[in-house]
Amino acid sequence: MNKIERIRQRASYDHDFARWSMEQAALIRQGRFDEVDAENVAEEIESLARSDRKEIRNRQEVLLRHLLKWEFQPGKRKAGWRSTIFEQRQQLKLLIKESPSLKAYPASQISWCYDLACMKAADESGLPESSFPNECPYTARQILDDKFLPGPPWTFEDLAAD
Known part of the structure; x- marks a missing residue:
């Protein structure tokens, strides 16, 4: 399975937040930063302070x-x-x-x-x-x-x- 197919299978931030969160955490832990949804991850981190x-x-x-x-x-x-x-x-x-x-x-x-x-x-x-x-x-x-x-x-x- 290539990278594009993996991305398509990932949960959408807008449609399954819980799954998206777990996937993003796993990607960060694995050091796969190029696959992280950086904009939405940054927004979520900012929302913690709010x-x-x-x-x-x-x-x-x-x-x-x-x-x-x-x-x-x-x-x-x-x-x-x-x-x-x-x-x-x-x-x-x-x-x-x-x-x-x-x-x-x-x-x-x-x-x-x-x-x-x-x-x-x-x-x-x-x-x-x-x-x-x-x-x-x-x-x-x-x-x-x-x-x-x-x-x-x-x-x-x-x-x-x-």
Whole structure:
């Protein structure tokens, strides 16, 4: 079988992404670089960085939303909110550990994430958006600090009061 026939039998990027990915990986491992779909492979590599940035924004928005609900609805605090805050922080830290070049990215996205978090927190809490500050009241350091919870102190005993 000649090279042209092999190429025809390969999976198309547009029609079977999973198979195409495995084939491209095999070609690279075998050093058959002249057969690699370089343009699409490069695009996929670039998309990995975009994916990490998107995940950071999504996790930060969830984190900010729960910090807002925690601070502005102290009487409705739940252990689950605290767990969500903790998990989002841990996942953000892991993303940054795996891609240290993104360390400054969460701080650069606070405003965008905060605006969305306010809107969603208002929907979930029933509070008007005007209940929340116009700008994020938390620093980038506080947002990722495992010990930081805004508002009055809270303990698990508060759950028993419900």
